Amino acid sequence: MTLGSFDFDAGNYAVYVWPAFALTAVVFAWMILDSLSAARRWRAEAERRQAEVQDPRK
């Protein structure tokens, strides 16, 4: 498939080219989601513990 000057037609090599790009997208998605979710989870936990220390009734 050719869109303007873009060339997405990899012909017989498509079975190698597209899995490589798809795998790269999946691994980047994992790196981003795992990093952000770990940061959010531990920030929330630290803030909850901090609130408990300041007010033990919580």
Next chain:
Amino acid sequence: MGARNQNKNPFDFLANPERFMAFSRWAAPMFGAIAGVLAAAGLILTFTVPEDYQQGDTVRMMFIHVPAAVLAMFVYLCLGIASFLALVFRHALADAAAQACAPLGAAFTVLALATGSLWGKPMWGTWWVWDARLTSVLVLLLFYLGYLALRGAIDDEQKAARAAAILALVGVINLPIVKFSVDWWNSLHQGSSTLLAKPENRLPVVYAWPMLLMQLAYLSAFGSLWLVRIRALVWRRKARSLALKAAEA
């Protein structure tokens, strides 16, 4: 006088967790945004450059394979430096920096091996060959996995950090082997084709631009994600320390 000299070492600025958190709060999203812009530009060029006269459309895989391979080695160098600082100088954040970059380095190494294999099959006629470059990169992945497994296997955080740091430093020996394997031994893998290579081996300018943009995009993405993961570890340590205080009270 002592106070004036306190920040002489550039590492001192980031070794303080509070200053690091203030710095990384704006630096992490900034590097992430830069990575997004560079990746968009790099991908536009990736799919607009002409196909190679020998490799056809598989040449487009070069722009995701080579940056992943470079990052696999660069992140291990960061792991080695952070481990050294944690082991010898006991910098407050050095161990967190080492721990934070290991999963990212392992991911880049997996990408380098998988995209290389997908490129190798149509160009070399095989998914895998036990030659020096491929084998040394597999060893690099095993060092990353060993580091992560060791940290997970020892309950005592300090002992785990020390043992993993020693393992990480041993693995640094593998970096020059990965880099120079194609020069030291006969290899199916091609030699260097960067701007520092011999003129006849250098990448044509039309391919050098997408390569440069994608390389910088990967580097910025790593910078951003590394900072985010260090921040997560700083909060985790704070949460655990507060939990310990609460249990003692």
